[in-house]
Amino acid sequence: SSAHNKSRCPEYPASKTKRILVSDSQVDWSQSFPGYDPVNYTHPSVAKKPVWADPEIGSFSPQFNTLDGAVDRRSFEGCYKVEDGKPLNPNGRTGLTGRGLLGRWGPNHAADPIVTRWKVDAKGEKILHHISKKPILQFVSIKRKDCGEWAIPGGMVDPGEQVSLTLQREFSEEALNSLGVPPSEKSKIHERITQLFKSPGFEVFKGYVDDPRNTDNAWMETVAVNFHDENGNSVSELPLQAGDDAGQVQWVDVDSSFPLYASHSHLLELVAKERKSHW
Ligand code: RP5
Ligand code: MG
Ligand code: MG
Numbered sequence: 001s002s003a004h005n006k007s008r009c010p011e012y013p014a015s016k017t018k019r020i021l022v023s024d025s026q027v028d029w030s031q032s033f034p035g036y037d038p039v040n041y042t043h044p045s046v047a048k049k050p051v052w053a054d055p056e057i058g059s060f061s062p063q064f065n066t067l068d069g070a071v072d073r074r075s076f077e078g079c080y081k082v083e084d085g086k087p088l089n090p091n092g093r094t095g096l097t098g099r100g101l102l103g104r105w106g107p108n109h110a111a112d113p114i115v116t117r118w119k120v121d122a123k124g125e126k127i128l129h130h131i132s133k134k135p136i137l138q139f140v141s142i143k144r145k146d147c148g149e150w151a152i153p154g155g156m157v158d159p160g161e162q163v164s165l166t167l168q169r170e171f172s173e174e175a176l177n178s179l180g181v182p183p184s185e186k187s188k189i190h191e192r193i194t195q196l197f198k199s200p201g202f203e204v205f206k207g208y209v210d211d212p213r214n215t216d217n218a219w220m221e222t223v224a225v226n227f228h229d230e231n232g233n234s235v236s237e238l239p240l241q242a243g244d245d246a247g248q249v250q251w252v253d254v255d256s257s258f259p260l261y262a263s264h265s266h267l268l269e270l271v272a273k274e275r276k277s278h279w
């Protein structure tokens with residue numbers, strides 16, 4: 001596991017809460033950190049007990065490292081430790097305890113659909129990058145409303161939901177505004193999108209996400225899958241429209257210099273490697 005950086009951002013998102021400074025050498029739980037006593041923080045949206053969030057530990061003792069009813073509390077990173085009834089972040093210290101903005105104690109499972117096409121010129125020929133001389137991939141990117149950063153249009157796996165459905169549903173909600181269009185258009189979107197997501201896709205990554213919402217006791221994990229439109233005639237023809245937690249949506253060149261939310265840049269690097277495209 002690599003030292004998470006965004007999980008140690010000085011100020012916790014959507015709050016004025018400060019994390020305790022954790023240096024690179026203090027991240028790992030095996031390293032001693034005398035007097036480590038971070039702030040315990042739960043965002044009001046989680047504390048008010050919405051359906052998607054767990055209650056406080058004490059009155060509630062979930063079954064960790066297993067499928068707990070419909071809630072999957074298993075980690076892709078293996079068995080995580082539970083200390084004083086609370087799960088410990090498998091990537092180490094974050095400088096903050098509690099759940100912050102995350103609903104679940106332990107892993108919070110998401111899915112990230114990486115929809116790609118080749119960048120082409122007017123004649124439909126692939127455009128090569130002037131330095132790497134490799135063809136350039138483009139992916140559907142959304143601008144998150146919560147932080148304003150560009151990201152993959154991913155979202156949380158609902159309890160009991162198949163990841164394949166989460167991928168399709170989140171892409172439809174955030175990049176095609178399936179929740180906001182009239183019912184007649186909704187069925188058309190559904191038809192087109194089922195076509196693209198019918199293929200199993202290429203599973204790029206499964207595991208821990210370095211997300212700024214992570215805490216010592218709650219963290220994001222994802223399954224990232226690449227759906228590639230090789231000939232530019234399936235998803236490329238869909239009209240993109242931002243919806244739900246996305247403020248904007250557009251095709252963005254896959255390039256190492258483009259800053260992205262959480263560890264999404266790393267996920268795109270894996271796609272670029274697989275497709276032998278510019279990075
Ligand atoms: C990231 O947060 C995941 O990679 C995924 O893209 C996203 C899911 O959270 P929401 O978009 O539902 O806030 O860690
Ligand atoms: Mg969403
Ligand atoms: Mg989302």
